[in-house]
Amino acid sequence: MKIKKYFRGSGRVLAFVFVASIVWLLFDMAALRLSISEVNSQLLKELVVKERELAKRQATKGTKVAGRDFKHPLEKVQMALGEGKKSDRVERKVVEVYRKTGKFNGEVKAHTAAPEKDTGTQAGANPQGSVKAKMQEKISKKSLKKHNSGTDTTVRNPIREQATETGAKEKERRVIALSRTKAPPAVREEGQPKKVIEAIKLQSSATKATTKVVPVQDTKLSVGAGLSQKANNSTLKTAKRGAQATASAIKERPVNIIQRDKKEKVVVVISKDKENHKNDSVKGSVDGNLKSAPQPGALNVGKLQASEPVKLLNISGVRRSGGLHKVMALDVTHKPRDVRAVGQFGHAAVVPLDKQEESRRRWSEGYFNVFLSEQIPVDRAIPDTRPPACSEDLVHDDLPTTSVIFCFVDEVWSTLLRSVHSVLNRSPPHLLKEILLVDDCSTKDYLKEKLDVYMSQFPKVRIIRLKERQGLIRARLAGAAEAKGDVLTFLDSHIECNVGWLEPLLERVYQDSRKVACPVIEVISDKDMSYVLVDNFQRGIFKWPLVFGWSTLPEDYIKKNNMKDSDPIRCPVMAGGLFSIDKKYFYELGAYDPGLDVWGGENMEISFKIWMCGGEIEIIPCSRVGHIFRGENPYQFPKDRQKTVERNLARVAEVWLDEYKEVFYGHGYLHLLNKNVIDVGNLTAQIQLREKLHCKSFKWYLENVYPELEAPVVKAEGLVFNVGTRKCLVLDKGSLFFETCDLSKQNQHFNYSWVKTLRQNTSCVSPQSTGTGVAMEPCDNTKTHLRWMHKTNKVLTEHLIAEVSPRGVPRRVCLEAGPKADGVYLKACEASSSFQKWQFTHYYTQ
Numbered sequence: 001m002k003i004k005k006y007f008r009g010s011g012r013v014l015a016f017v018f019v020a021s022i023v024w025l026l027f028d029m030a031a032l033r034l035s036i037s038e039v040n041s042q043l044l045k046e047l048v049v050k051e052r053e054l055a056k057r058q059a060t061k062g063t064k065v066a067g068r069d070f071k072h073p074l075e076k077v078q079m080a081l082g083e084g085k086k087s088d089r090v091e092r093k094v095v096e097v098y099r100k101t102g103k104f105n106g107e108v109k110a111h112t113a114a115p116e117k118d119t120g121t122q123a124g125a126n127p128q129g130s131v132k133a134k135m136q137e138k139i140s141k142k143s144l145k146k147h148n149s150g151t152d153t154t155v156r157n158p159i160r161e162q163a164t165e166t167g168a169k170e171k172e173r174r175v176i177a178l179s180r181t182k183a184p185p186a187v188r189e190e191g192q193p194k195k196v197i198e199a200i201k202l203q204s205s206a207t208k209a210t211t212k213v214v215p216v217q218d219t220k221l222s223v224g225a226g227l228s229q230k231a232n233n234s235t236l237k238t239a240k241r242g243a244q245a246t247a248s249a250i251k252e253r254p255v256n257i258i259q260r261d262k263k264e265k266v267v268v269v270i271s272k273d274k275e276n277h278k279n280d281s282v283k284g285s286v287d288g289n290l291k292s293a294p295q296p297g298a299l300n301v302g303k304l305q306a307s308e309p310v311k312l313l314n315i316s317g318v319r320r321s322g323g324l325h326k327v328m329a330l331d332v333t334h335k336p337r338d339v340r341a342v343g344q345f346g347h348a349a350v351v352p353l354d355k356q357e358e359s360r361r362r363w364s365e366g367y368f369n370v371f372l373s374e375q376i377p378v379d380r381a382i383p384d385t386r387p388p389a390c391s392e393d394l395v396h397d398d399l400p401t402t403s404v405i406f407c408f409v410d411e412v413w414s415t416l417l418r419s420v421h422s423v424l425n426r427s428p429p430h431l432l433k434e435i436l437l438v439d440d441c442s443t444k445d446y447l448k449e450k451l452d453v454y455m456s457q458f459p460k461v462r463i464i465r466l467k468e469r470q471g472l473i474r475a476r477l478a479g480a481a482e483a484k485g486d487v488l489t490f491l492d493s494h495i496e497c498n499v500g501w502l503e504p505l506l507e508r509v510y511q512d513s514r515k516v517a518c519p520v521i522e523v524i525s526d527k528d529m530s531y532v533l534v535d536n537f538q539r540g541i542f543k544w545p546l547v548f549g550w551s552t553l554p555e556d557y558i559k560k561n562n563m564k565d566s567d568p569i570r571c572p573v574m575a576g577g578l579f580s581i582d583k584k585y586f587y588e589l590g591a592y593d594p595g596l597d598v599w600g601g602e603n604m605e606i607s608f609k610i611w612m613c614g615g616e617i618e619i620i621p622c623s624r625v626g627h628i629f630r631g632e633n634p635y636q637f638p639k640d641r642q643k644t645v646e647r648n649l650a651r652v653a654e655v656w657l658d659e660y661k662e663v664f665y666g667h668g669y670l671h672l673l674n675k676n677v678i679d680v681g682n683l684t685a686q687i688q689l690r691e692k693l694h695c696k697s698f699k700w701y702l703e704n705v706y707p708e709l710e711a712p713v714v715k716a717e718g719l720v721f722n723v724g725t726r727k728c729l730v731l732d733k734g735s736l737f738f739e740t741c742d743l744s745k746q747n748q749h750f751n752y753s754w755v756k757t758l759r760q761n762t763s764c765v766s767p768q769s770t771g772t773g774v775a776m777e778p779c780d781n782t783k784t785h786l787r788w789m790h791k792t793n794k795v796l797t798e799h800l801i802a803e804v805s806p807r808g809v810p811r812r813v814c815l816e817a818g819p820k821a822d823g824v825y826l827k828a829c830e831a832s833s834s835f836q837k838w839q840f841t842h843y844y845t846q
Contacts, residue, residue: 324394327622329499332425333379343376346383346531346626366412366494367630368526373414379421382531382626384499385522387566390622391500395507400486401433402506402580405479407472408493409440409635410447415494415628417454422497424458431502432460433485439465440475471598471637477591480583488586491625492577496524496531498624505580505623508568513582514615518574519623531626536565539619540573541706545667546604546649548573568618572611572706576603578625579617589613590689593651595681598637601648608656611705613695646672651680655687658698662781663711666754673755673782710845716790717751718841719743720758723798724834725821731760734776738821743841752840756787758800771806771813772826788815790838791846796829798837 359371508517523532720729728741800815814829
C-alpha cells in the first residue's frame with residue numbers, strides 16, 4: 001500500500017520517465033560499444049597494411065640516400081662516376097662566406113647512394129590498394145599527343161621513380177647527387193631537405209625486356225621564342241607566349257629542368273641536346289673521362305630508364321588545375337659544360353704566374369679582375385644557394401611578363417655577356433618578354449657593332465643607344481619607356497642570376513602590384529670571380545647622412561615572428577641596382593625623380609617614395625643574384641662626382657625628409673644649405689606629386705618601417721642652465737634674460753638643432769655684427785651667422801661658440817651671462833669661466 005501511493009497521479013508520470021531513461025541509456029551504451037569495436041577493427045587493419053608496406057620497402061631498400069649536407073655538385077659527380085684519380089678532380093675549395101670570419105675547413109666529401117624505392121603510399125593517398133596499379137592505370141589512359149607545329153612547347157620533367165615489382169632483382173644503380181656549395185650555418189637549416197639527385201638505372205640488354213620505359217619526347221627550349229613543349233600528358237596545354245621564330249643555334253640548346261618529388265627521395269634532371277642526341281644516353285659502363293660525365297646544370301640524358309612508369313608533370317607555367325606550379329629551376333647551355341673550365345660552378349679562378357702582370361694592368365678596365373673574367377665561360381654554372389624550402393614553393397601559372405633592363409656604359413665585354421646569358425638561361429621564356437640593353441653612350445668599340453652582331457642571335461634582346469651621356473637614372477627611365485612587359489626588372493650589368501630567380505619576384509608583384517621585390521644580392525668576388533654566399537636575414541638600411549648599408553635582422557625579431565630563411569624580408573631601403581616593380585605602379589609613383597643627375601641617391605628617393613606612398617619593399621630569399629662589388633667606381637661623371645651625389649641627396653632630403661632634413665644636413669652637409677654652393681633645382685613638381693599621392697610623413701616612415709634608426713629631431717632641448725648664475729635663460733617679448741629655472745614655463749624652453757641654431761619656436765639667437773651682444777631674429781638655415789658650436793670643442797666643451805666678423809675680420813666668441821644675471825653678451829672665450837658654461841636639460845647626441 002505504501003508503494004502504490006507513489007504511483008498515483010504525478011508519481012506515475014515520474015516513474016515512467018525514469019524507466020524510459022534507463023532503457024535509453026542501455027541502448028546508447030550498446031551502440032557506442034559496437035562503434036568502438038568497428039573503429040578498432042579498421043585501425044588494426046590499416047596498421048597491418050602499413051606494416052606490410054614497410055616490410056616490403058625495407059626488404060628492397062639499398063643504401064641510404066645521399067646526406068642532406070650541402071656539398072659542391074662537382075665532387076658528387078666525380079665520386080658517383082668512379083672518378084678516383086686526383087689529376088682528374090677540380091680543386092676542392094669551399095668558397096669563403098661573405099661577412100663570415102674564417103673559411104670552411106676540410107675538403108668537401110662526395111657521397112654516393114642508391115635511391116630509395118617507394119612501395120608505400122604517397123602523402124595524402126589512401127593506404128589501401130596498390131599505388132603501382134593506380135599509376136599504371138593513369139599512364140595507360142593518357143595517350144601521347146603532339147601539339148600543332150609552329151607553337152613552342154616544352155616538356156615538364158619532375159619525374160618520380162615508382163615502386164618495382166616485389167621480389168624482382170635490382171641491378172646496380174648509380175645516383176648522381178647535385179647540390180649546392182656548402183652553405184654556412186646561417187644559410188643552412190636543419191631538417192629541411194635540399195638536394196637535387198639524378199637517378200639513372202644502368203641496365204644490360206638482358207634486363208631491358210622486363211623493364212618498362214616511358215620515353216621522354218624531344219625536348220627543346222628556345223630562349224628567343226618562349227618555352228617549347230611536346231608532352232605525353234593530355235592535360236598539358238600549349239604555351240603561346242613568346243615569338244614564333246628563333247635562331248636555330250638557340251633552338252638546339254639543351255634545357256635542364258630540375259624538380260623534386262614530394263617526399264624529397266628521388267629527383268631527376270632531364271636534358272636534351274638535339275645535335276648530340278645519339279651520344280647523350282648514359283651507357284652501362286662509364287669511363288674515367290670527366291668530360292663525358294653528366295655535369296651539374298648541363299646533364300644530358302637521352303632516355304630515362306626506370307623500373308616503373310614515370311609521371312610527367314607540367315612545369316611550363318601553363319595554367320593547370322588550381323593554377324599553381326612549383327618554381328622552375330631552369331638552366332640552359334649551348335653545349336655540355338666543360339667541368340674543367342676556369343671558374344666553373346662558381347669556383348675561384350687563379351691567375352697563372354706568367355699572366356699576373358697582365359691581370360694587374362687590366363684591373364682598371366672595370367676595377368675587378370678583367371683577365372679572369374674573360375677566361376670564365378659566359379654561361380658558367382653557379383651553385384644553387386636558395387634556402388631548401390624554395391624549390392617547393394608554388395607560384396601562379398599566369399604570372400605577368402617582365403622586361404629586364406640593363407643600363408651600362410663601357411661595361412667589360414665578358415661580364416655584360418655573362419649577365420645577359422644568365423637571364424636568358426635561367427628565366428622561364430614565356431615570362432621573359434624582352435631584355436633591353438640601354439647603352440649610355442659607351443666609348444668602347446666592342447660595345448658597338450660587335451655587340452649588335454652578337455646580340456642579333458637572341459630575338460628577345462634589344463639594344464637602346466643614347467646619343468649622349470645621361471647617367472644611370474635617366475638611362476633607366478629611357479629603358480622603362482621602351483619596355484613592353486607588365487613588370488620592370490632592373491639589373492646591373494655585372495651580375496649572374498641564379499636558378500629560379502625570376503618567378504619568386506614576379507609572384508610577389510602578382511600578389512600585390514604595390515610590392516617591390518628585390519633578390520638576395522650575393523657576391524661575385526672582384527679578385528677571383530668566385531660565387532660567394534651571404535648571410536641570411538639581410539636587409540637594406542641607411543645611416544645618416546643617407547648612406548646605404550646592410551644589416552641583419554635581430555635574433556629576437558626573427559624568433560618573435562617565427563621567420564624562416566625563405567620568408568620575404570621587409571626592407572626599409574633597397575640597394576637600387578636589382579629589383580622588380582609593376583610598370584603601371586612605377587609610373588603611378590612618378591618613376592624616378594627626373595631632376596636627379598647621373599647616379600647616387602636614386603635608391604633612397606624611390607625607397608622613401610614607395611613606403612610613404614602606400615607600397616612595400618621586400619627582399620625575396622628564394623631569388624638569388626650574384627653581383628660584382630667593386631672597391632672603386634670606374635665610370636666617369638659628366639660633372640664633379642662628389643657634387644653630383646651631394647646634390648641628389650639634398651634634393652631627396654628636401655622633398656621627403658620633412659623636419660628630419662636637418663638631421664641629414666647636420667651630419668656633414670651643412671655646406672649644401674648655401675644656395676651659392678649648390679643648386680638642387682626646382683622641386684615644385686616633386687612636392688606636388690607627393691601631395692597628389694597622399695603620401696605619409698617621414699615620421700610615419702621612421703615609426704612604422706625603420707624604428708631602429710636613431711633620428712632625434714634636435715641635438716639638445718629643454719631649459720638652458722647657466723652654471724655661473726645658477727639660473728635659466730628666458731625669452732620674453734623678444735628679449736633674453738634670466739629667471740629661476742622652471743620646467744613649466746614654455747618661454748624657458750629652447751632647443752639646439754642639427755644645423756647648429758639656438759632657437760625657440762621660429763626665433764633664433766643671433767650674434768650682433770658688433771660682436772658684443774645678441775638679438776633674436778627669424779630662423780633661416782641658410783644663414784651661417786646663426787650657427788653656434790656646442791659640445792664640439794674639446795677644450796670649450798660646455799660653451800656656446802659663435803663666429804662674428806666685426807670690421808671684416810672673423811673671430812670666435814662665446815655666449816656669456818652677466819654676473820648679476822641681467823643679460824647675455826659675447827665675450828672672448830675663457831675655458832675656466834663658469835658664466836660661459838651652459839647646460840641643456842636633455843642631450844640626444846654629442
